[in-house]
Amino acid sequence: MTHETYLLDRSKLADSHTLEVARADGAYGALQKVFESSMSPESVVGEVKKSGLRGRGGAGFPTGLKWSFMPNHETDSRTRYMAVNADESEPGTCKDRILMREDPHCLIEGCLIAAFAMRLDAVYIYVRGEYRLPYDRMQAALDEARAAGIIGDNILGSGYSCEIHMHKGAGAYICGEETGLMESLEGKRGHPRPKPPFPAGFGLWGQPTTVNNVESIFNVPFILARGADWFRTMGTETSPGNFLCGISGHVERPGVYEVPLGISARTILEDLAGGIWKGRSLKAWFPGGSSTGVLPADMLDTPMDHDSVKAAGSMFGTGAMIILDETASVVRSALILARFYEHESCGQCSQCREGTEWQEQIINRMLSGQGKSGDVELLVDLSKGMFPGKTICALSDAAAIPVLAAIKHFRGEFEACISSPEEILA
């Protein structure tokens, strides 16, 4: 299978993280083009809108449209910020760490183009605290770029100035939620804020702010260098471009693969990841991280794009496929994820704080041979009570959806825990 690639091309070069290698490979060429062709900030936003780029952090919101929500600079003179969400912590997802580690200058270039387009004063890159090497690589790249006149005052002689700063989180999944991220960046507990107000109106320190995922921003230099029309030659009409698919679990060759949106999940699993490990067969798969509903093996021909995965009853999410072979227990997977969401709930909303704990307790007793008649129904009722729109943020939804999907497709496995507990314990 061959297709055009761009996201990971530079990272295959030796020392791709250094300014020298990156520049020789064309880094900052798109930024230079924006300055030299005298593009207006509005026309940069227009090009990103035209490209149809959708956010790669999980929600799939159109990036250009999000940028256009920033208030008019002529009528709103407040300081303007972007926070790059590098808090990558959705189970199954490990693409942004590769981009930051191997090609930090492309992310910096994307930040600067976004900053020019939205007339930003500063950009903060919020990296999860555990990502030491990606953080250090980003910081070293920023220092190199600053020394070369690419960041700070009068960037590349354009007259435009912008600062980019690194910021280190401390290990909390909820800080990947955009308002939790902003609270955390301000030095507080990562408690999501009620919306509205939305970040474009009231973001970091109450100022206009846009929050974008690393991979979303990483696409921007390519769109500006090669054009929105080129970008649309890859992917689908409603989900253009390539994405990084991390495929993990029971496969022969787990890895992060660059593929066009709309490629079938089967092609990724069988052609790129070498199929199910140990000659076994597929039982179930998560299409886009742990918060997306698990799907059965017979849906493996689903195209991997936002609309198609939604039509299949799940979500594209971060595009991180997690694969379970025929020997895996879907109930155990549900327990591991319930335990995760219980651990990560920030505790502000009762539906989430209590709901995730109860989910974990019920599934745990089912797997311990202590399940009670009616527990499956109870789990369904409980999970349905946790969403949608009942809490400040979507963590509660993210905890409820995988449990409901697991019961929908594998109800028999849950019921067997109660009817034949001796088999579970064996």
Next chain:
Amino acid sequence: MALTDALKAEFDNLCTKYPHRRAGLIPALHRCQEELGGWISPEIITDCAEYFKLEPVEVYSVASFYPMFFLSPIGQHVVSVCRNISCDLRGACEITSAATEHTGAACGESSKDGRFYLEEVECQGACTNAPMMVVDGKYYEDLEPADVARILGEIQ
């Protein structure tokens, strides 16, 4: 005072990145934990509160929210084994068992000799290289159970 002049000078510089000083608190707590004994002591809480012009309870509230901060003394080397789904599917339980066997510590506890602290953690973002563990901040990926004793044995 726990906070050294060198750290304070570092924080002065750190805080210039932000329009409000408080934003430097979490990065500063990381540096305190790294430099001042591996955990956030009550003295660090008090000193950071003074430095950031906050109440000690506000600093405690932040420090206690984030899993990377330890609020009690722990073993010298922190061993964190990922227990989330991608790692679990590829044998994280055996990695945890091997780490328990080598260190003699149960999860969430320090070894008797104080050399190791062992914990299970949620997803560390290395899912395509599962199973994995983190030792003193360094990632060890694509692990086999037998790797654990070798890696921990090489820690000085």
